[in-house]
Amino acid sequence: MHGRGTKAIDLFTKMKETGCIPDQVTFLALLYACSHSGLVDEGKIFLDMMTNEYGLEAWPEHYACAVDLLGRSNHISKAYEFIEAMPIEPTSVVWCALLGACQVHSDTQMGAIAAHKLLKLDPENPGHYVFVSNVFASSRRWEEVENVRLKMKERGLVKNPACSWIEVGNKLHSFVARDRLHPNSKEIYMKLNQIMERLEKEEGYVGDTKFVLHNVSEEEKLKMLHGHSERLSIAFGLIGTSEGTPIRITKNLQVCGDCHRFTQLVSKLFERKGCQPVPSLQRGVLFMWWFLVILHRQANLNYFNDALSQTTDKDLDC
Numbered sequence: 001m002h003g004r005g006t007k008a009i010d011l012f013t014k015m016k017e018t019g020c021i022p023d024q025v026t027f028l029a030l031l032y033a034c035s036h037s038g039l040v041d042e043g044k045i046f047l048d049m050m051t052n053e054y055g056l057e058a059w060p061e062h063y064a065c066a067v068d069l070l071g072r073s074n075h076i077s078k079a080y081e082f083i084e085a086m087p088i089e090p091t092s093v094v095w096c097a098l099l100g101a102c103q104v105h106s107d108t109q110m111g112a113i114a115a116h117k118l119l120k121l122d123p124e125n126p127g128h129y130v131f132v133s134n135v136f137a138s139s140r141r142w143e144e145v146e147n148v149r150l151k152m153k154e155r156g157l158v159k160n161p162a163c164s165w166i167e168v169g170n171k172l173h174s175f176v177a178r179d180r181l182h183p184n185s186k187e188i189y190m191k192l193n194q195i196m197e198r199l200e201k202e203e204g205y206v207g208d209t210k211f212v213l214h215n216v217s218e219e220e221k222l223k224m225l226h227g228h229s230e231r232l233s234i235a236f237g238l239i240g241t242s243e244g245t246p247i248r249i250t251k252n253l254q255v256c257g258d259c260h261r262f263t264q265l266v267s268k269l270f271e272r273k274g275c276q277p278v279p280s281l282q283r284g285v286l287f288m289w290w291f292l293v294i295l296h297r298q299a300n301l302n303y304f305n306d307a308l309s310q311t312t313d314k315d316l317d318c
Ligand SMILES: [Zn+2]
Pocket: 225, 228, 255, 256, 257, 258, 259, 260, 318
């Protein structure tokens, strides 16, 4: 997960030497490690080893990992061929993996195929419509974006709004994007403006509008970035806690790349000491340096430390 695939392989070798027999979970972790480290050949070897040497049946998650492995390394066509040759019917996680790779490598043609398959397979999942819409939006295919949103609306599906929350003074404070309902909203936006001024002046920060997946002007995109929910939580955290207190933020969706950057710079400028890693496998972001921000989701974990970040950016709507 943190780009230490070779270490994971070393650990696996040691496990075998001690007589430990690997199971599906072991191989899932190995495939995941290979995928996040670009170890395509090694990943293929482990998938073969699992089924042929250990007689373990591959789960849909193993196939999704294999697709991710190929897709991340820009072998999109091979990933598709792999899906076509799968001995089981590909599940939505498999198509999601291909779609994510298509988004990263801007393969719009294959992306459209993966999107179609995904929505056909699981037409009642609003998250998939959002994902597909985001993929089209990232390549500025606004007509397709509208079509997907329309289909979602026709089915009466509603997306959960992106939401961040922070505990301050034994009370939970939640924020949605561009939220102005908090009683301290005025102070929060003032703090956010101060943060932005320092970031721009001292770190040369400029908002990256490619993470705003809406067909609006550049100026409007910058405003939208500025009001992403985790930034409001961070600003409130800086106001509401004393210096040196770790700030922990939770989020129901994955953060966008620009908020990752924002968080890294804030942590550098507003020194906050003390941090603990998240002890569970949950989707999200753990960022630690002088300052702690944790953003989590349901199924995965992304781990950040200062300059290094790994994220799938599967859902960029902050
Ligand atoms: Zn964001």
